[in-house]
Amino acid sequence: MPRTREQMAQRAAQELKDGSIVNLGIGIPTLVANYVPPGIEVMFHSENGLLGMGPYPFEGDEDPQVINAGKETVTIAPGGSVFDSAASFAMIRGGHVDLAILGGMEVSATGDLANWMVPGERVNGMGGAMDLVSGARRVVVLMSHANKKGEPKLLATCGLPLTGLGCVDRIITDYATVDVTPLGFKLVDVAEGHTVEEVRALTGAPLL
Amino acid sequence: MKKVYENATAALHDVRDGISLMSGGFGLCGNAENCIAELVRSGIRDLTVVSNNCGNAGKGLAALLQHRQVKKVIASFIGGNPDVQSQMLSGEIEVELNPQGTLAERIRAGGAGIGGFFTPTGVGTVVANGKEERIINGKRMILEAPLTADYAIIRARVGDPFGNLRFYKTARNFSPLMAMASRICVVEVEELVSLGDLGPDDIHLPGLYVQRLFVGKGYEDPIEKLTVRPREV
Numbered sequence: 001m002p003r004t005r006e007q008m009a010q011r012a013a014q015e016l017k018d019g020s021i022v023n024l025g026i027g028i029p030t031l032v033a034n035y036v037p038p039g040i041e042v043m044f045h046s047e048n049g050l051l052g053m054g055p056y057p058f059e060g061d062e063d064p065q066v067i068n069a070g071k072e073t074v075t076i077a078p079g080g081s082v083f084d085s086a087a088s089f090a091m092i093r094g095g096h097v098d099l100a101i102l103g104g105m106e107v108s109a110t111g112d113l114a115n116w117m118v119p120g121e122r123v124n125g126m127g128g129a130m131d132l133v134s135g136a137r138r139v140v141v142l143m144s145h146a147n148k149k150g151e152p153k154l155l156a157t158c159g160l161p162l163t164g165l166g167c168v169d170r171i172i173t174d175y176a177t178v179d180v181t182p183l184g185f186k187l188v189d190v191a192e193g194h195t196v197e198e199v200r201a202l203t204g205a206p207l208l
Numbered sequence: 209m210k211k212v213y214e215n216a217t218a219a220l221h222d223v224r225d226g227i228s229l230m231s232g233g234f235g236l237c238g239n240a241e242n243c244i245a246e247l248v249r250s251g252i253r254d255l256t257v258v259s260n261n262c263g264n265a266g267k268g269l270a271a272l273l274q275h276r277q278v279k280k281v282i283a284s285f286i287g288g289n290p291d292v293q294s295q296m297l298s299g300e301i302e303v304e305l306n307p308q309g310t311l312a313e314r315i316r317a318g319g320a321g322i323g324g325f326f327t328p329t330g331v332g333t334v335v336a337n338g339k340e341e342r343i344i345n346g347k348r349m350i351l352e353a354p355l356t357a358d359y360a361i362i363r364a365r366v367g368d369p370f371g372n373l374r375f376y377k378t379a380r381n382f383s384p385l386m387a388m389a390s391r392i393c394v395v396e397v398e399e400l401v402s403l404g405d406l407g408p409d410d411i412h413l414p415g416l417y418v419q420r421l422f423v424g425k426g427y428e429d430p431i432e433k434l435t436v437r438p439r440e441v
Contacts, residue, residue, distance in 0.1 A: 064429035089309025124287030131309030165332030
């Protein structure tokens, strides 16, 4: 069985380093907060203007004016702070956010990321994704290895409109973990029950 | 120097067709609900709206779209906003999408008198089309222009008669920047206190950026995505 959404989030949580500032994107990346390893303390940054995002509120304690960038009701952890959008993106652009974990549609062997737009489909906008991938010190993409048609999402070059150029450090999928290196994609690990050959067959570019 | 107005109708008495308008809020969080309702009531048209999302789920600024009052939207994310998306597809409105940090910094620059700035955000993407590119400190960057507007409508938790403001938690988002970048900033405050009640260290936005304020009423504060955890027993 490929990794479930939860297992992907669990794998991604191993990327968290003690004392780091981490921004989680919408979707599976949000789940990473549920699996912070014991002994590791991180501050979650949310680009709408919150550093120190806590867990979801208890039922009945929700505050419509305390939300994350996914517009979900959240809480503010002890030591948390709030600020305006320019300050929030200064943190990102200025390299003060250690790690961004976000979703993806395509990643190229040179680390280009496409995750915001499919031509001909309804446009949602890039939100903070372009700022995050160009500004965060490390960028980890959390996505399925293949699209719904079974076609590879790890490619020699992206076909979809780009979010950022040469910005991705690591890709965690339902089948594997892959690093972007100067020589191209490099396999880091394979999901339990799967083989290197299987992962290679699902990858649209050479895999070291 | 009278900045305090009776209500939204009085504070927005001189808005006209074709104005540019910045509106604070992230989705439906921290919206100037009284001002938005007044703009709908006023029936002014051909607005250029600068807002992160321009409403959502049929609410907030989406009301201006539903009443066909908008000509152009400058935003960063319109997912979950069918009014913007459908009018964009039908060609009724022009939509300019900016990376969120670029949007925030363009507004800040507009308010701070900066003629533009170079940013790495968007290099190699459609955002860079037609923009000057330079290599600065070894990094490719593109030139982004400042953004200003005729009016801003924002909301704050507490204000005083000079327009000094305190915001509330994540309702702050773009609001102080928009106050800086607009010619006339109209603020609806939840509470109006006397001059001096807000201490100098407690003011998030100095009052010189605010031209008009009034006490807002009847907030709906819709929650877009209610996410909770069960109480521990």
